[in-house]
Amino acid sequence: MKTGVLQDLSELLGPRLVTAAADLRAHGQSESWFPETPPDAVAYPETTDEVSRLVAICARHGCPVVAWGAGTSLEGHALAFGGGVAVDFARMNRVLEVRPGDMQAVVQPGITREALNADLRATGLMFPVDPGANASIGGMAATRASGTTTVRYGTMRDNVLALEVVLADGRVIRTGSGARKSAAGYDLTGLFVGSEGTLGLITELTLRLHGQPEATSAAVCAFPDFAAAVEAVIATVQSGIPMARIEFVDEEIARIFNAEAGTGFPELPHLMVEFHGSDAGAAEDARRFGEIAESYGALGFDWATTTEDRNRLWRMRHGAYRSCIASRPGCMGMVTDICVPISRLAEAVAETRADIVELGLDGPILGHVGDGNFHAILLLERDNPDELARAKDLTRRLADRAIRLGGTITGEHGVGLGKKGLMALEHGGAWDVMARIKRALDPDDILNPGKVVEVSR
Known part of the structure; x- marks a missing residue:
């Protein structure tokens, strides 16, 4: 990183801009097979204004900015492959408002789903989206997370009503509202939910809540x-x-x-x-x-x-996942993720099991059968390039299968870097449209560069 950007960020954040090796390593790891990729610095903002000013500084210097939640993503979403600043939202973790009559809550992005539900316990309400990991709400929105309760309560797309977002030049915008529906223009909330930090940094969310079951x-x-x-x-x-x-x-x-x-x-x-x-x-x-x-x-x-x-x-x-990893001591995991129409699910699982056997891999299978989403947990020997190559072959076969059966290459894990090479297979010319949206909102490609779409820096 240029000295100038570090100096400007230090003046803004003081000791909350960290370059200690331990912090960098912690923000260079993920739950997947990607190698450790530390950022150059880690920022801990406390307000939307600080995020806005931080991003504006980075924009002036052409410095990459990567949002960081709980670090539980599986496709390298939050790894700073191009260096730059990891923006850790751990200090922006409050429930700002609960509206029981509207069954809504306004929260900051760093709060985890378990902490949010603990805060809501006395209200008789809950936030139902459960991806398994105790992920941050901002990260869950950025990856359009879902999980075990999707069959009844929907994904993050269905449960985020409004957002506050910092754009690539530091501008702050609000999308959506507390109303249950709107016909006022483009659905920008839907655009940012699932954008994986490539279009803007989410600094506030208005969520739809549900009643706790009797x-x-x-x-x-x-x-x-x-x-x-x-x-x-x-x-x-x-x-x-x-x-x-x-x-x-x-x-x-x-x-x-x-x-x-x-x-x-x-x-x-x-x-x-x-x-x-x-x-x-x-x-x-x-x-x-x-x-x-x-x-x-x-x-x-x-x-x-x-x-x-x-x-x-x-x-x-x-x-x-942890149990499967423990069953083969010393291994690392590569978790696959496709989603198909439920009528084709048995066929997809049977073919995948046959591929795993043919390729000589160890890969237990589990999934959310109610919505056609399943995973093979590939247990790979560390530092074994041949086994990793066979696992990557399997992920390509899975993607081909998903498209052939009328499904998608990822039901909930998202794209990141891990599945970017498969996006053209699913979307064709629509993938270029996504890249054009990225260039329009982030022309210098500083927001989580290298993820989701193909844009030349």
Whole structure:
């Protein structure tokens, strides 16, 4: 970095501009296979005005700016591959306002989803989007995150009403409003949700909240094969039963759970389900699902009847990635992510399992069966370029498969750098339109350069 930009940023932030090696290393790592890529400096702003002035300084000097939330992304989204400043929003982590009558909250980007829900507990409201990791709300919006509850509550796209955003020249704009709908011009909120920090830095969000359920019912059950599990899910959806979560893990993950947690699951594909509603409603939904599942060969129903049992079930599901990594000591993970129409899901999983076997990879499969999104957790030996090359071959096959089956190359992980090379496959000429939007809003390509679209600096 040029001395001038460091000096100007130091005058603005004082000790909250950090160049210590430990901080740089912490902001140069991710949850994926990418090598450590430290930024040149880390900034810790506390207000939107500071973010605005910070970005304006970087714009004058042509210095890259990369937003940083909790660092849990999987496609290299927040890594400073081109150097520059990582803007860490950890100090902008407050709930600014809760509007119970409107079922809305206004928050800063650095607050995590767990901290937000802890703050909301006494209001009877909740923010439902659950990607598994305790991600920051700003990062979740930037990557258009979803997760286990999408089947009922939708993704971040459905739950962000308005934003405050700092543009590449330091200007601050507001998009959307507290109204439930609008026909006033382009949907700029939708543009920035999912833009991965390439178009602007999110400094405030207005969120849609939902009522905390009166009762919750959860269960796990095995199926003779994955096709039977998918058919049971399709029948459940067609029956109008409102599922809050419906997750799939394959027989390999069932084995891993047994070894790690002593669960005693049959070594078969499993569904994990949850229903929200009134005491009578949740119980009735669970009963009807049980009848449908049994008609498709489900066995070994284990109902989580207490809060502790339900929490244990979902901690196990959320911890599946870590459990898989631990099952092969010393390995690193590459997590795939495609989404297809649910009617093609069994076909997609079967073909993917065959590819994993053909390529000689270790790759347990799990996913959000209710919306057709699944992942293979590829367990790779570190410093083994041949295994990494085979894993990259698999990700290309998965992308081809997703498009052939009418789906998308990523249902929730996003693009970052990891899937940028696959974007033309899905979008064709529309990918160039995205690049034109990027050039219009960030002509000098300082905001998270090298991600999502192809733009020459």
